[in-house]
Amino acid sequence: MANSEIRANPYQKVVKSEEIKTLLMPGEVGATLELIVKDKGGKITDHRGPMRSESFVRQFLDLLWIQVYQLPEIMAANVRDITNTVRTINCGGHIFGCDGGVGVTTLGIIVGTGNTAPTINDYVIETPIAHGVGAGQLQYGGVTYGLPASDATTSHFTITRDFANGSGGAITVNEIGLYVEGWDQAGGAAYDFMTIRDVIGGGIPVPNGQTLTINYRPQAVV
Amino acid sequence: MLTARLILEKFSTDMRLREKIEKPSRSFTQGFLELLYCAHAQVQSGAPLPMTDIDGNPRNIDGQRSASCEYQKSNLRIGAPAGDGCILGIPGTELDSPTNYNDNMVEGSKVGIQVGTGAGAVAPGDTALGTRILHGRAAGELEYGGCELVGLTIANPNGEFTIRRYFTNNSGGGITVEEVGIHALGTMYNVGLNYTWAFLIARDLTGGVAVANTELLRATYVVQITV
Numbered sequence: 001m002a003n004s005e006i007r008a009n010p011y012q013k014v015v016k017s018e019e020i021k022t023l024l025m026p027g028e029v030g031a032t033l034e035l036i037v038k039d040k041g042g043k044i045t046d047h048r049g050p051m052r053s054e055s056f057v058r059q060f061l062d063l064l065w066i067q068v069y070q071l072p073e074i075m076a077a078n079v080r081d082i083t084n085t086v087r088t089i090n091c092g093g094h095i096f097g098c099d100g101g102v103g104v105t106t107l108g109i110i111v112g113t114g115n116t117a118p119t120i121n122d123y124v125i126e127t128p129i130a131h132g133v134g135a136g137q138l139q140y141g142g143v144t145y146g147l148p149a150s151d152a153t154t155s156h157f158t159i160t161r162d163f164a165n166g167s168g169g170a171i172t173v174n175e176i177g178l179y180v181e182g183w184d185q186a187g188g189a190a191y192d193f194m195t196i197r198d199v200i201g202g203g204i205p206v207p208n209g210q211t212l213t214i215n216y217r218p219q220a221v222v
Numbered sequence: 223m224l225t226a227r228l229i230l231e232k233f234s235t236d237m238r239l240r241e242k243i244e245k246p247s248r249s250f251t252q253g254f255l256e257l258l259y260c261a262h263a264q265v266q267s268g269a270p271l272p273m274t275d276i277d278g279n280p281r282n283i284d285g286q287r288s289a290s291c292e293y294q295k296s297n298l299r300i301g302a303p304a305g306d307g308c309i310l311g312i313p314g315t316e317l318d319s320p321t322n323y324n325d326n327m328v329e330g331s332k333v334g335i336q337v338g339t340g341a342g343a344v345a346p347g348d349t350a351l352g353t354r355i356l357h358g359r360a361a362g363e364l365e366y367g368g369c370e371l372v373g374l375t376i377a378n379p380n381g382e383f384t385i386r387r388y389f390t391n392n393s394g395g396g397i398t399v400e401e402v403g404i405h406a407l408g409t410m411y412n413v414g415l416n417y418t419w420a421f422l423i424a425r426d427l428t429g430g431v432a433v434a435n436t437e438l439l440r441a442t443y444v445v446q447i448t449v
Contacts, residue, residue, distance in 0.1 A: 093287035096261035
């Protein structure tokens with residue numbers, strides 16, 4: 001069976017603040033997660049959420065600590081990267097950058113097929129889905145963003161990525177994560193870290209020829 | 223999910239605890255999300271994000287990682303020295319150190335935990351305390367200690383760290399603290415010409431904590447994530 005021809009087109013539109021659902025309680029900072037599957041013609045075939053993203057993992061707190069504390073090179077702190085290697089990371093402009101481009105599977109929103117419940121010590125997606133059109137692969141689009149805004153109770157911004165299925169068969173996405181960067185000045189290199197991991201109960205099937213759009217919407221509610 | 227607890231403790235001059243209030247912090251503001259956005263989206267200096275600083279001025283903020291920003295860019299900084307001790311927002315490197323040092327520095331007392339006398343309701347779009355208490359020893363002022371960060375601990379399913387600051391009343395009279403908040407730095411990068419300002423990222427009402435002359439107030443935020 002020939003693979004379908006699909007392109008992952010970065011897609012972004014303005015959503016009015018009042019249209020964005022608030023699922024967090026007052027005082028909480030977290031994210032909502034929205035999953036949309038569309039066919040080739042753009043028709044929505046599945047729509048989940050917005051739902052609560054449950055799982056900031058420890059690297060989020062580690063990187064936030066480094067940046068709010070402004071730990072420089074000589075006081076860099078240990079953070080475990082997505083290869084299970086502990087890196088010494090210092091403050092700077094890299095921290096939290098998640099601007100993964102088309103086909104990049106080490107930065108931005110990442111999907112997988114693992115379904116083990118998250119723990120705070122998770123450092124990588126359990127079973128990552130590779131970029132491509134081979135069996136079991138999805139085509140990763142570029143990460144896009146919606147600007148920060150607020151209404152009477154909630155502030156938020158949006159991180160979006162498309163995943164197109166040209167693999168020839170259906171793929172069920174069970175887990176979603178966010179990979180961001182940190183900088184090791186002593187080594188002169190950037191490394192990638194997982195800050196959020198969510199498992200989707202039952203998963204979300206992406207049929208061949210269709211595209212999954214994922215919106216992570218970090219929020220703060222007063 | 224990330225939450226925070228706010229703890230206010232009042233001490234006598236000889237550090238005897240006189241009053242303690244602990245409550246959930248309710249109020250991370252849009253400024254926190256904006257600074258996180260600048261970092262996540264790697265907002266470039268050529269297309270910066272407009273924000274409003276604690277003095278009500280419009281400022282352009284970036285989050286880019288290029289050049290000297292790889293080494294040290296102070297967006298989101300909360301840790302701060304006491305009082306008038308200043309923070310340089312973007313130190314730069316030997317190749318592109320900024321020449322406008324005054325525009326690139328903020329007093330330590332304006333960064334980190336803050337206190338004020340405003341009692342107006344908190345809104346997500348707040349960009350400043352209602353009425354910030356100034357650092358000093360004059361009437362109505364409190365002396366700001368350093369804003370310290372301690373106790374990063376991870377124990378599944380929780381992780382937390384603590385932000386705290388002492389305020390000493392040597393003003394000669396009583397002061398009632400009605401609001402507490404957090405200021406973080408935001409910066410704008412340019413080779414040889416960098417800028418740094420303070421932005422409100424959290425604000426909470428206290429219900430009124432009266433701090434008599436010579437007493438100390440310790441304000442603590444315990445920031446926690448839970449899986």
